[in-house]
Every structure is written in C-alpha cells, then in structure tokens.
Amino acid sequence: MDEVGDAQSHRGSPFSVRERRRRGPGPGRRGGGGGTPGERRAMAFALADTMAALHAVDYAAVGLGDYGRPEGFMARQVRRWSGQWDKSRTHEVPEMEELARRLAAGVPEQQRATIVHGDFRADNVIYDAGDPGRINAVLDWELSTLGDPLSDVALLMLYWREAGDDGISLIPGVSHLPGFPTRAEMLDRYAITAGVDLADMTWYLAFARFKFAVIAQGVSVRSRAGAMGGQDFGDLDDLVLRLGAEGLDHLKEH
Numbered sequence: 001m002d003e004v005g006d007a008q009s010h011r012g013s014p015f016s017v018r019e020r021r022r023r024g025p026g027p028g029r030r031g032g033g034g035g036t037p038g039e040r041r042a043m044a045f046a047l048a049d050t051m052a053a054l055h056a057v058d059y060a061a062v063g064l065g066d067y068g069r070p071e072g073f074m075a076r077q078v079r080r081w082s083g084q085w086d087k088s089r090t091h092e093v094p095e096m097e098e099l100a101r102r103l104a105a106g107v108p109e110q111q112r113a114t115i116v117h118g119d120f121r122a123d124n125v126i127y128d129a130g131d132p133g134r135i136n137a138v139l140d141w142e143l144s145t146l147g148d149p150l151s152d153v154a155l156l157m158l159y160w161r162e163a164g165d166d167g168i169s170l171i172p173g174v175s176h177l178p179g180f181p182t183r184a185e186m187l188d189r190y191a192i193t194a195g196v197d198l199a200d201m202t203w204y205l206a207f208a209r210f211k212f213a214v215i216a217q218g219v220s221v222r223s224r225a226g227a228m229g230g231q232d233f234g235d236l237d238d239l240v241l242r243l244g245a246e247g248l249d250h251l252k253e254h
Helices: 037-055 075-090 096-106 149-159 182-194 201-224 237-251
Strands: 114-116 126-128 135-138 145-147
Touching: 037 114, 037 126, 037 135, 037 149, 075 096, 075 135, 075 149, 075 201, 096 201, 096 237, 126 145, 149 182, 149 201, 201 237
Parallel strands: none
Antiparallel strands: 114 145, 126 135
C-alpha cells in the first residue's frame, strides 16, 4: 500500500493507492515448480530472505507502533486456538488435547517483537518475472499484526513439504521437487539472514501443527454442513490426528 486516502479531503471514504506489480511464476503458483534446480533454490531463499527483511522492519519508525499487542503474543495465540478447537471439535482427539495442554504450559520467552504477516508463504508473494531470486511484493496482509516472528517461520515450515513427506491436502505446493532446499536449509538461511537463535523452534513447529489442525477441523465441520460453497474437502479426521501427533513429537525434541 503506497498511500492511504484522507476521507475528508478526497472521496469521502477511506481508500488506498497501490502500485501494480507483474507476477512471475513463483513456487506458490500453478506451474511454479518449473525452472532449473538453481532457479528453484533462488526462489526459496528469496522467500526466507524476504521474511527476514519483513521481521527486521522497525514498526514504530514506520508508524505501526499501535498495530498490535506484541507482549504475550504466543500465550494469547495458544488460548485463541485452543478455544477454537473447543468450539469446532466433533469428538475427542487425545493428541490434540494433550498438545494444547503442553503448548500452554511451555510457551517460550519471546526473543523480539516484529511485524507478523500471519500467513507468509510462497503463494502470498509476487516474484519478479525476470529474476527468480527477487520478490517484488508481499500480499494478503489481513492476518498481520505485531507479535512473535517465529510464528511466521513455523507456519512456513509447515507449508514447506519435502520429498517423501506425506502431503497435506489443504496445502498444495511444489517445494518437494528437486532443487528446492530442505526445511533445515530454509531455517538456516532465515537464522543467518535475521541474526536470530532458533533454539526454541520445535515449540513453534508444534504450535503451527496445532493451529493448522484446528483450521482443518473447522473446514471439515463447515464442509459437512454444506457451508463451503459446494467444495468437498473429504474426511479430515486423519489429518487432524496426524498433525496433533506430529506436534507432540516436536515437543519431545524441545
């Protein structure tokens, strides 16, 4: 967003002016798995670097000091998504109950507060049409706030599928194809670029699985009720169970 209009001096209501950006075939788009292995690697590392750059923005200096409440961010997130789970679950899933309990009991100390995108992934950025290692814009800011940047990192790692992984039906992607770096390589790239310690990353990875399992449960409930515009996502019970179990596995490493 380049400019926010003054409702009193322009159109009579708030508006924004944006610069048009051409979109290249990034890894989040249909056909985005094309290119050479080197181009795929460049695309991936551009994603990690852009996320680090976002998290390095001085939010107070750019007028976003009141954009959110960064203190206690992850504790609130655990409470929020635990509440969503209580509202949407249709049967007991012991793995999810235990995961929620252990996440709440072990929230790590927040290293820093930054702008958090909330859904940072390959199909929410615009790659340069001529340079696969350059991202021209980041899209879809409706979940953004101030908080713990490692929540962004963990969610991207949930989306980042590797060769041999069981896919998640709700998250299509191409990062498992030859040339794309592994999750470990992406984490190393982010840590080096951002200059941060990822020692507590396993807790955040566990939380990302819990959050997405709750989202999947909500999708399942709405789909069964016919509230998804005719889309049928099938039975997601196994996915919810799997994500809960994977989250607990991550906490064993924490």
